[in-house]
Amino acid sequence: MVQNCDGENYVILSKNEHVCEMVKYEPQKMNDIILRAPYIHVMEKTSNGTPKVFVFDSADKSLCHIFSKFTGEKNRYQCLGCRECLQKSKGIFTIYLCKDENGEYFVQMKNNQKHVCQPRKYEPEKYEATKCEKYFYYRNEKFPNSVNVAIFDSNDSTFCYPFSYQKALNNFRCSNCRKLKKKYSITFPKIDENGKEYFIHDPKKHICKPIKISSIQKTSKFILLERKDIVFNEKANTKEAKIDDTRILKLPNFEFRQSKNGKHDGKLVIFDTNDKSLCYEYYFVTRIKCFICLNCQKKKHRVTAKVHLNNETNEKFIELSNDEHVCEPKKFFKTNYKK
Template identity: 75%
Template sequence: MFECINCKKKNVFVTAKVVQNSEGENYVILSNAKHVCEMVKYKPQEKNDTILAPNFKLMEKTSNGIPKLFIFDSADKSLCHIFSKCTGEKNRYQCLGCSERFEKTKEICKIYLCKDENGEYFVQMKNKEKHQCQPRKYEPEKYEATKCEKFFYYRNKKYPNSINVAIIDSTFCYPFLYRKDKNSFRCLNCSKLKKYYDITFPKMDENGKEYFMHDRKKHICKPIKITSIQTTPKFILLERKDIVFKEKENAKQTEEEKILKLPNFEFRQSKNKIPEGKLVIFDTNDKSMCYEYFFETGNKCFVCRNCQRKKHRVTAKVHWNNETNEKYLELSKNEHICEPIKDEFADKIIHTSDFIVTERDDEKKPKKIIVFTSSTKEFYYELNYNPSKNLFRCILCSRRNKVVSAKLYKKENGEEYLLKLQNEHVCAPKKYEKEKLQPKIIPKSMFELYQNKNSESNKKLIVFTSEKKNFIYEYYWQNSSFCCLQCSKQKKYIRAKVRGENEKFVELSNFEHICKPIKFVPEKYKK
């Protein structure tokens, strides 16, 4: 599927999927998520440079298992630029020469390997892509895969769960240790020299025989004698039937473990006050502990803060599930080396069961909130919305020169919660009387909407005082609600809001009218 680039920068995932109907026509299915970015002016895409065979050569099997692409210099076919397949990408390759010179992704020249209708390969390169390196001599033998069928497995008696393989080179061999976390083998003697050479998991040929891809030129160590392993008592030779590579068998299970779903994580405001700029992943054993991640703009992923300080990279990428309309995380293979920290944020949260939104300017913008002092809900504090700060503030505490505030947020599942920002209340809580705080609801049979003096429809509201419908209170439209006309003349503001979609109703404020109801004269009003 496709993702909106600018919404993704704000951690909102708006997607589109191209599908085909029975007549072969393409159409687009959009996700339910709404755009939060601004529209941009349409600029037709520049035509890409296309490179056709024989101006390039693809080498799918290489010594390190990563495919290489050689694009020949137009003036001298003995020179080329060498591209290596990007990790985790289907058809994208990056220039090895550029990547050796620059660490920044944007300065590395990248291309796409594509197939035409006949299944023939061709290369596409954007016009703006420019090399930052010089072409190299075409020497494919440096990258060619070396198939090695001579090897044997063994184990060090000190480590009963370990698995080693010795890659035979004449009467010598290179000892490798199996690494469960990477599902690969690492040269033991190169590691001692601070050089890490890994070979991939053994492959199987058409006859069912195992083999390794091994390149002796990549070693900086010298091979050791085969007899130093085979005739030494501290080593045990292993038969292939006695070896179980658990990582290979459980690859699917490991993949699933790297997918994290709600409610095992939360997005929160970062220190720079960027909404959803911080990711918190809860510890699997103790939900009061967590790992904190910051958003890395260049790589479009979240990075564990404390692991990064220890120069270890643990990441999480955000994806969108179109079926459930929920976000989920794809975790990196690297495990944390940092310890989880106490989630202090949890102590600042006021859950939806502990507060009530008593007034709203519309269906989405709360105006007033009451926060209960305990689960018994006997007493409460009242917080009013401050538009300039986009938060709720206790008015009674403000009168005592104390700022007590909270901010309203939504979880991924849509549930609202309050976050305490600063200070504790210095005012006395009020006694909770539900009937006084709950807004008065007027059913459709007890109100009517009419034109105002400017002939605008639904801009004048009348509310009947009884079922007889002979007396009314008259409200006029002001900003986002209706206000009692007669009370406002006496500087008392009694407000009303029309709610509901299919079945309309009126929500009245809790204040009592100071004006008297007037006689209802139908002829005075127009629909």
Template identity: 80%
Template sequence: MDNNSILKIDDKKHVCSKVQYFPDKYFEIQAIKKPKYEILETCNTKSGKVLIIFNPNNRNECHEYAWRNHKKAFRCLSCGITVHIHNALKETEYIELLHLNHGCEYRQFNREKYFDIQEIRKPNYEILENCNTKTGKVLIVFNANNRNECHEFRFLNREKAYYCLDCRARAKVQNASMENEFIEFFKFNHGCEYRQFNREKYFKFKNFVSPGNFEIQTEMFGEREKKSLIIFDENDRTKCYIYSFRLSKKIFICFNCEKQNVIVSAKLQQNCDGENYFILSKNEHVCEMVKYEPQKMNDIILRAPNIKVMEKTSNGIPKVFVFDSADKSLCHIFSKFTYEKNRYECLGCKEKTKGLFTIYLCNDENGEYFVRMKNNQKHICQLRKYEPEKYAITEISRIDTYFFYRKNSMPNSINVAIFDSNDSTFCYPFFYQKSTNNFHCSNCLKLKKSYVIAFPKIDENNKEYFIHHPKKHICKPKRISSIQKTSKFILLERKDIVFKEKENTKEVKIDETRILKLPNFEFRHGKHGTPEGKLVIFDTNDKSLCYEYYFVIRDKYFICGNCETKKHRVTAKVHLNNETNEKFLELSKNEHICEPKLKPKTIAKSMFELYQNKNVDKKLIVFTSEKKDFVYEYCWKESGFYCPQCMKQHKYVGAKVRGENENEKFVELSNVEHICKQKKFVEKNYKK
């Protein structure tokens, strides 16, 4: 086609959607491997990196490419063609070069010019602190011939360096605050004009509120924290404006102005000394100041030794003991609430059914437990004796020494006396309850405590036995002679006892071919942090693959989520083996129609660390080797951790911290691989 060619388009409208134009895809792509190219780092360029592609016939000539951080690619300094790196830092690393108008001439290669660093010493520069900039620091490099002119540099926290406001040339302070302090000035392409120096402009602050003129009030609503900012009148501290916190924007907004559709905001900042202050928006208040009311201490905080936490108990439900202030042998016992992560309920008040006393178990910045509770609550129960052994995990006691008997006055009754394991002359008397098909301790019931044992079981030798936990009794054992040597009771032979349990209870039939036992499955935290809210079943042929199930409270079983989206139900029901106290699964007859997932990678506690700064922003670092010299860094985001560097390249690489307590914690990684580079681990850059 020549320049006079005309393209005619008819007047019919397209019914298809537009596509994005990528001219690169129409041209030839060439793969280049080392040593035909070289990447120079820590250069005097803006980004600190340069790509050199050598002339195949003469290595003294080259094409130069500058790194573009926002594009994650190198760009030719002459014609602008971009080059991408593949498999960076690996043996298979290579670059892709497009043959698209790349007709620029080769340049003379001179390695030294990329590392041309100039040193500037006082009084040719000055560092201003506590300025009105974001970081509070400004570097002024004076014109050597006229100190009324300067180049202005702003400090960038994440790189610990100063950058020119005009051309982004980089400068670093060496030997800070020492006699031999100087500036390393990377003067590559620093051809910007000087500015007029005006010291006062750096100290013309925006409308801000300094420490002492504001107060942050915190109030707990269940597990949710509510923050309010109080800004006082400069002349009258009895008057103030009230701002409420917006988590999504991380700013405070005036509550009363918002009612009148005017947004007056305040943002928390921190100066170089670590002090907090607030910058106010330009909008003026349209509301009137209100009377200042000091925060009511409606929350009570209790710490050790006034509390004791028992994470592992015999029934699997954590307990918190809150001791009496005068007598540490007495306490109130709180048990974890099923549907909330940190909420605990008083067992004594719950038994009364007339009221409920709740507390919240929290962790401070050191990981220590403390209890938060409202001060307007009152117990309706009595203090109990501190006996943690009642809730401690005990070994299963299999008892086959017992005898049956009945009372003369109750001819249809059935009782069993279970021998005390410490003294065979004593026993614990139980009576059989037909409606529930179990046995209740007679003496514990008199003390208003219900201790129940299950119907007797049969072992592989066809011998009958009971499962009995002596420490669960609150009563004392009874002498056997008080039963055997009195006319009030009649001893019974086992053959003469006929239990009627099958008439009133449905026998659970389990298909033996559909049973799945440990370690072929495991439980994990659910989406909302619920313990054992997710079930993972491993593929029978490949343990690196698995199926994920979620729990349905109404139906009391787990469902495969991926099969459910395809309108096909595959379920798993949890059962408990009363003999071994181990859980096992009963699988449905339906087979999976979904594909199994890769099993998430897990990282042991020794290979990761959790950090957080003063603003409670959490960070997770995962070491890449046993040497612990390189890491991947993750930031906290609502429900988990994510890699911010991969996120910038539109790839989500996530991680979640699992485990009930500090000693059992581990990290579960997503199956998405990092596309960012690992970082050198420098411990002083983090705060544990």
């Protein structure tokens, strides 16, 4: 595509003839904008496992807006810059990532949206997946059901980052970052085309320092584990995609409170959708690992709520069950307890 002296665009075709068949022309909807390469760049594999889409600034291709996949959505992406500027999800610039009949990516968006953020410098290397194949599994003798993995430091193979396996979330959390009140998790190990297992690990996301491997191995409670002896709940990886978006609640539509027995986050308060002065109270049941509505339970009807963690934002969100309440919401009273 070129432009003449009058500012009109026109197209110059190559001399090569098509060898493919023509496809049916489908006019673009008036309220939609469609972008394709080179105006977009799709990064399927990233350091945190969540795909990214870079949409380049029309005036300066060194600048872009970065979009990340919505939790629980197949092809809906939200602008990371807008999300940082806004406290609520309303108003965040969103796009849909699609594929055409040739398998090529394109982006579809509404033309009435506006960014509240400024474009960022195009630096895809910040999000590139870091493949790590050097690690070992181990266990503390005191905790016979625990599984830990030590990821070797890329700069010094005598040092490592220790991670503990979280069965409920099917990921690994850095043990030392956790002690420093920082949540850094890595996803379940992946398999490459040669059948070799590896982790996606980004050392820059740690606030802790790597520790000596010998400090782990030389303790009397150290037990080295073989991969064949470890069973992970692999189905948990696909759970996020199966969550119905209509059943998801995000802050500030819920809050955690202290239960009557003094357990932090033992009580979940979910506000009524029509009247925020009313709420439903849920209590955590360890046996089924989710919250249940106590008043519905008294009526022999179970309404549950599960807590999930967005690994990218470290924000909690709630997945509601399909069952509706048979109890009436209660009056919401504010408390000084915060978590």
